[in-house]
Amino acid sequence: MTRQPGHKAYHDMGGDLAGTIMPDRPDDPIFAAPWHKRVLGLTVAAGAMGAWSIDTSRFRRETLPQKDYQRFSYYEKWLAALTNLFVINGFVSPDEIRHGYDGGLQPMRKEVLRAPDVAAMLAKGAKASRQATGLAKFSIGEQVRTKRPEDTLHQTPGHTRLPYYAAEKTGRILFHHGHHVLPNSHAHALGELPEPLYSVEFRSADLWPDHDGNAGDTVIVDCWESYLDAIS
Amino acid sequence: VVCTLCSCYPWPVLGVPPAWYKSDAYRSRAVREPRAVLAEFGVILPATQQIRVWDSTAEIRYLVLPIQPPETHGLGVDELARWVTRNSMIGTGLPKRPENGGLGASL
Numbered sequence: 631m632t633r634q635p636g637h638k639a640y641h642d643m644g645g646d647l648a649g650t651i652m653p654d655r656p657d658d659p660i661f662a663a664p665w666h667k668r669v670l671g672l673t674v675a676a677g678a679m680g681a682w683s684i685d686t687s688r689f690r691r692e693t694l695p696q697k698d699y700q701r702f703s704y705y706e707k708w709l710a711a712l713t714n715l716f717v718i719n720g721f722v723s724p725d726e727i728r729h730g731y732d733g734g735l736q737p738m739r740k741e742v743l744r745a746p747d748v749a750a751m752l753a754k755g756a757k758a759s760r761q762a763t764g765l766a767k768f769s770i771g772e773q774v775r776t777k778r779p780e781d782t783l784h785q786t787p788g789h790t791r792l793p794y795y796a797a798e799k800t801g802r803i804l805f806h807h808g809h810h811v812l813p814n815s816h817a818h819a820l821g822e823l824p825e826p827l828y829s830v831e832f833r834s835a836d837l838w839p840d841h842d843g844n845a846g847d848t849v850i851v852d853c854w855e856s857y858l859d860a861i862s
Numbered sequence: 863v864v865c866t867l868c869s870c871y872p873w874p875v876l877g878v879p880p881a882w883y884k885s886d887a888y889r890s891r892a893v894r895e896p897r898a899v900l901a902e903f904g905v906i907l908p909a910t911q912q913i914r915v916w917d918s919t920a921e922i923r924y925l926v927l928p929i930q931p932p933e934t935h936g937l938g939v940d941e942l943a944r945w946v947t948r949n950s951m952i953g954t955g956l957p958k959r960p961e962n963g964g965l966g967a968s969l
Contacts, residue, residue: 644866644917648890651902653954654880656969662881670878684921688868704869704884753874758921791919793866795893807922827920834915838894846912849893852920 637780638794640699641692645795645838669705673712674752678743681719684756685817689789690714760809760824767826767855772803774830774858782814782857789817792857795837796830796849800861804850805829812854826855863926863953864892865918872923876948880969883952893917903954916953926953933959 661667677687690711694702698710716722726733743751768774776799779792791813809824816822834847841847865871866889871879882888891899896913900906907913916924928950934942934957948969949955955969 642867643886643890644864644892645894646886646890648887651882651885651887651891651899653882653903653949654969658880660878691868704881755874756921791867793917793919795866796917807920810920827922831914834913843897844909844912847896847914848912849915849917851917852922854920 639692639779640696642779642794644793666705669709669712673708674748675743676712676715678741678751679739680741681721681739682715683816683819685789685811685813686819687711687715688813689817690718692789693787758811759807760811760822762809762826763824766806766828768803768806768828768858768860770803770806773800773861774803774828774853775800775861776830776853777857777859782854784815784820785818788814790814790857792853793851796832796851796853799832799836801830801832801836801851803828804831807852810854812856814854814856828853828855828858830858863916863918863924864889866890866893867917867919870918870921870923872925875923875925876951880948900954903949905954905956925951928957931957931959 661670673687677684691707692699694707694710694714699707702710713722713727717724717727721736723733776792776796778797779790779794780786782790782792805828807827807829810827812823812825829850830853831848831850833845834843834849835841835845837849864883869879869884869889871883873879888899893915896915897907900913918924928946930942931945934945937945944960945957947955947958950957
């Protein structure tokens, strides 16, 4: 993925025209195929090794080649990104993946997620909030302007959680959530750099030129402070 | 509630997200045309009803506190809980009358 100025990344699909949604039915299985469950298990277990963060995993999924991102099913994307993470971290070689052989045992890692601990780990989650390192720049109710996603990157190509549809738009601070780890740096192992996180509320009519619902309809996006500019 | 950038979802509370929540169609359309999306779930809202769409872009997970149906006023906690469905907490459904006095509609 290359982010040119004003370029929307293909994983950033909010607002795209798309087909019909197929709601599930009460009898649908949780996993459509047995291998889906295995990929989920692999991803959770591999994540628990602590070699990369959730932000890095997301970055690896959204930087899969465009044609793969768009044609792969959900768990295929997970498996492809996980495979890349294994290779990047030297846990397996590209040759082992390509030819399906075992290139020798890796030393056992210290951090191993064991089956009896899975439920507790999932229930606990990974906390992204951090001790405040400064004051929040914006207050509840204040009008703010979002930057362009590409102007929030800490490297190129890079990771951001500012969606394109909410770029360069005016919204209002709805909540202040305290300091949170900044995905834009953390995804690239450039530090947690915690900063204030806000819920910013946008009028739908300001986001979508063709909005035809209620004038009070809104979209709320969680934005880190560095995604926002004050309105002077 | 939607996650337009990936598939963030309150797993510890609601379990593995349904396929539609992770689909390109839902991720693309929920923020732009929530009324049309809700209609595909059988929820038709009047134009007078304000809609707020929550895009889960951070590590904060959101659940909807469903609007209480008038006929449930006065019910106890356990009875009320049986009206609450998974979709009513995602925001794509309304509370549903439990069937056969069972555990209630799970979706």
